């Protein structure tokens with residue numbers, strides 16, 4: 422049983438994230454999607470909301486489970502017996518941060534490799550932050566988000582829970 426962990430903020434989950442989860446699920450026996458609180462990004466959705474949106478989205482992927490985690494990813498991955506951390510790589514601009522994180526995680530947990538997967542090219546320019554900004558300014562975002570996340574985002578904005586999205 423080879424487990425991989427796919428960590429992130431997922432505020433909210435995008436179709437790019439789903440693309441990566443599907444690719445990872447075909448390579449490993451078990452995928453743990455691990456939702457970090459990430460207070461420094463001041464998420465729009467609570468960690469539980471982000472977890473629920475992911476769960477609704479990956480319902481049909483039987484070897485994928487969604488959990489929340491606290492503290493160091495390297496420790497949590499060890500607890501989950503993960504042999505790999507999955508990260509999506511979209512463009513060169515992602516590389517520096519991902520490289521630093523991968524090497525730090527290797528130092529902290531030498532039993533774990535970071536595996537980078539590239540999403541389909543149609544998702545290379547999206548992330549949760551830009552999608553939230555487009556939605557906040559009245560743009561259509563259903564093409565970028567799974568149905569549950571698009572609905573939840575619209576509802577949140579309609580309730581006036583928007584504000585500034587820093588991360």
Ligand code: PNS
Pocket residue numbers: 428429430431457459492493494495521522523525526
């Ligand atoms: O989706 P994101 O915001 O790019 O994900 C970043 C995340 C959650 C993977 C990263 O912030 C993380 O691993 N946080 C847990 C705390 C930790 O281990 N920090 C040291 C990273 S080397």
